[in-house]
Amino acid sequence: MWLRSVYLKTLRDYRVAILGWGIGMGLVVISPMASVGTLLTTPQARQQLVSLAASFAWNADVVAVDTIGGYATYKIGIFIFLIAVWPLLAGSRMLRGEEDRGSLDVLLSLPRRRVRVALEKVAAMWTALLSMGLLIGLLAFAGGQKFGGDFGLGGGLLFGVNLALLCAVVGGLALLISQFTSEGGPAAGWTAALLLPFIVLDMVHRVIPHTEWISRLSPVYYYNLSKPLVPSYGANVGAMIFLGALALVLSGAAVWLFSRRDVGDTVPLPRWLRLPEHRSSRALPVGDWSLRSVYTRSLGMTVRPAVWWTLGIAGFAAWMVVVVQQTEARLSTLFATSPTAASLIRNLGGGDANLNASFLSAIFVLLPLLLMAFAVTQVNHWAADEQDGRLDLVLTTPQSRLWVLLGRFAALGTATVAIGVVTLLASAVAAAATGLKLDLGNLAGATLGMIPLGLLVAAIGYLASGWLRTAADTGLLSFLLVIWFFISFIGPELKLPDATLRLSAFYYYGTPLVHGLELGPMLGVVAVSALALALGTLRFVRKDIAT
Amino acid sequence: MAAIIEVEGLTKSYGGKRGIVDVSFAVEEGEVFGFLGPNGAGKTTTIRLLMALLHADSGTARIAGLDCWKQSLELKRLIGYVPGEPSVDPNLTGGQILEYFAHLRGGVDQSYLEQLIQRFELDTSRKFRQYSTGNKRKVVLIQAFMHRPRLLILDEPTSGLDPLNQQEFDRMVREARDEGRTVFLSSHVLSEVEQLCSQVGIIREGRLVRVGGIADVKDIKRYEMAITFADAIPSETFMKLDGVVNVETFDHGHAVRLTMQGPADAVIKAAARYPVVSLTSHEPSLEDMFLHYYEANGSGAKEVHHVA
Known part of the structure; x- marks a missing residue:
C-alpha cells in the first residue's frame, strides 16, 4: 500500500520522524507543564513568576504565565528553533537529496509530470507535519489534564496545528532555497541562518515599543499571535491562515522553479548575489592540511559544522550570562518571596548559595544538551559514510579499522573540546564585561564538564552504529537525549526515584556552576564513554562493512 | 610461478x-x-x-x-x-x-x-x-x-x-x-x-x-553459422546433425542460422548438397560461453529448438 504513489512512499519514509519528532516535541511541551504546578502555590509566587517572566519578555509574550497552558506557551518560545529542525532538514533534502542520490532521475523517467512528483512530496511533508502536530497536540492535552491545565482537546490540537503551520513555512523556505543550491546541506544552513533573524525580528516588538511593523516581517510573529493553550487568548485564525498561505506560496514557488530547471542543476542567482567562484587548482599535490591522515580529514569535515555549533553554544552561554546580570534584582525578590520558585531553580540549578550562579546553572544545563545534539549529527555522518560505502576505499588502504574509527572519534573529540573551551572563554568574557560575579573555577567546570557528555553520546552512537543503520542510530540517540532531558528536567518535580534520575546522563553533570564539577561522576561518564567506545571499536574491527 | x-x-x-x-x-x-x-x-x-x-x-x-x-x-x-x-x-x-x-x-x-x-x-x-x-x-x-x-x-x-x-x-x-x-x-x-x-x-x-x-x-563455447541458399531447402535438413544446437529458418527456406557446438563437418557436408550463395560463421566469443553457462537448465546438453 505504501509504495503505490510518490506521496505514500514519501510519507512512509517519514514514519519514524513522525513518531520520534512528534512524541519528542510533545514531551518538550509537557516539561514546563509539569514544573509550573509546584511554582504556583501562593499568590506571591504567582506574582513573582509573572514578574520574572516579564524580564524575559524578549523570549516570548507574557500571557497568563501563571496558568499551565500560558506557562507552557511562554516556555516553548525558546524551543521554536529546535522544533523547526525537522522541516528544515526535510525541506532541504526533499528534492535535492534525491537528485544527489540520482533517484530522482529514475522517478522522473516515469510517465508522471515533474510538478506532480514535487507536489506529492510536498503534500507528504505537510501530512507528516500535521501528524506531528496532532501528536504534539494530544500530548499537550494529556499534559494539561495531568497537571491541571484549563484548556481542552481543541486547544491542544490547535496548538499542534499552529506549530505544524510554522514548520510548513520553514519546510517550504528550505525547499525554495534548495532550488538555488547544489546540495541539501547549504540549503539547510541558509534556512537555519534565516530562521535566526526571523526569531530576532519577532523579539523586537517585545523589547522596543512601537516596532510591531518590524516583527510582522517574521513568520514567527504570526505563530505567536495564537496561544490556543490559553483559553482566554485563543487562536488567531487570520494569523494561522496567513502562515498556511505563506507555506503554500513558498512551496509553490519552489515547485514552479523545480519544474523549470534542469535536474541536478540550480536556478541561477542574479550576478550580484553570486559568491565569487572558487576554482581549485589542477596541480598536484594540492597541499591541503586536511588530507594528511584519517584524523585530519575527519577534522576537516567537522570544522565547518563545529564553527556554527560553537557560535550557537558559546553565544547562547554568553548571552545568558548577560541576561542573568540584567535580571539580578528581580531574581533576588523572587528568591526571597517564593520558596517554590526557589525550589524549582534549586532542583535544576542546584542550590541558592549564589543567586546568579543558581539561576544561570539552571539555564546552563541546556549547554550539554546542545553539545550532545552536535555529537548526534557527527555520529550520523559516521554511520552514513559506512552505509553509503564511503569507508570502503579508506579501509582498503593500509589503515587499520581501529585507527580509522579512532581517527574519526578523535576529530569529533577535538571539536567537542574546542566548543567547550570557546564556551568557557565567551562566558568568562561576558561575565567580566557585565560585572556578573561568578566563580571562574565553577564556570570552567560547567563549560568543560559538558565535554564528557558529548563524548558519551558519540561513543554510544559509534557503538550502536555497529548494528544499526544510519536513521535508526540517529533516531536512537535523539530519543535517548529526549528521555534524558525529560528525566532530568521533569523527574525531580515528579518525585521520580533517585535510581531513575541516575539513568540520565545530565544527572552526572550535576550543577557545576554552583557546586563545582564533581570529579567522581564525571570520571564515571568518562569510563562509560571509554567502555562504549571500546565495545564500538571491537564491533567495528570485526563487522562486515556496509552490508 | x-x-x-x-x-x-x-x-x-x-x-x-x-x-x-x-x-x-x-x-x-x-x-x-x-x-x-x-x-x-x-x-x-x-x-x-x-x-x-x-x-x-x-x-x-x-x-x-x-x-x-x-x-x-x-x-x-x-x-x-x-x-x-x-x-x-x-x-x-x-x-x-x-x-x-x-x-x-x-x-x-x-x-x-x-x-x-x-x-x-x-x-x-x-x-x-x-x-x-x-x-x-x-x-x-x-x-x-x-x-x-x-x-x-x-x-x-x-x-x-x-x-x-x-x-x-x-x-x-x-x-x-x-x-x-x-x-x-x-x-x-x-x-x-x-x-x-x-x-x-x-x-x-x-x-x-x-x-x-x-x-x-x-572450447565449450557455441558459435553461429548463417547459410544462404539459391533455392528453398527442407527445414529438417540440419536438425539432428552432430554439432547443431539450434536451427532457425528464414526467407521461406532460403536461409538458415545455426547455433553450433563442436565440429562443423556434418553441417558443411549437408549444406553442400544444395546450391550455397553464402556462408558466414561468427568467431566464438566469451559472450556465447557466458550465455551457455547461464541457461535455465545450466547444462551443456544438446538441445534443438526449431524456429520456422
Missing part, C-alpha cells in the same frame, strides 16, 4: 541469503585473472572478502601467503583496489581525493601519478559529485594504480568508461602484467576478459562453476 591469491572453500552468507558457497581457486603471480558472472552471482562478495571488508563464514583466503582477514593490514600494502561502485567524499576534488589516498598509502611517486592523470585526461579540479560516471571511475582507477601495487583487484573497472579510456585501461593492465604484477579483474564485459585475461573463473549463483585458461574455456 607461485600463487599470489589462494582461495579455499570460501563461504559467505548474509543472514539467510546466499553470498558465495565453497569457492576455491588460485591465481598465479603475474597473470591477469578474469572473474566472470552475472549480477548477483557473488563476484563482489568474493572481492570484498579478499579486501577484508567482509568476514567469511568459513574457508580461507590468502594473498601473498597472508590471511586476508587476520593480516589484512600487511596485505593491503600490496593491493590496489577499485570498488564496483566508487563512493568517496563527494565534496572533495579529484586532486584532493588522490592526494588523500596517496597520504593514506604512505606517499606515492608524484610524477607517476601525474602521468596517470594525463593518460586518463582527468580534470582533477572538479568535485567528485560533479564528475560524470566515467570520470568518477577514472579517479578510483588512478588511485588503484598510483602506488604501483603488486596486485590489482578491480571490480568491474571499466564500467562507465568510454572506448578510448577503455583502451587506455587495457594498456595499463598489460603494462602491469608485463612488469610481473597480477591483476584480478571481475567483469561481465566478456570481450574485455577475452582480450586481457589468461585465466578465467566463472561464478554462478554463488558457486564457481569453471576455472581454467582462456583457451580451455573457449
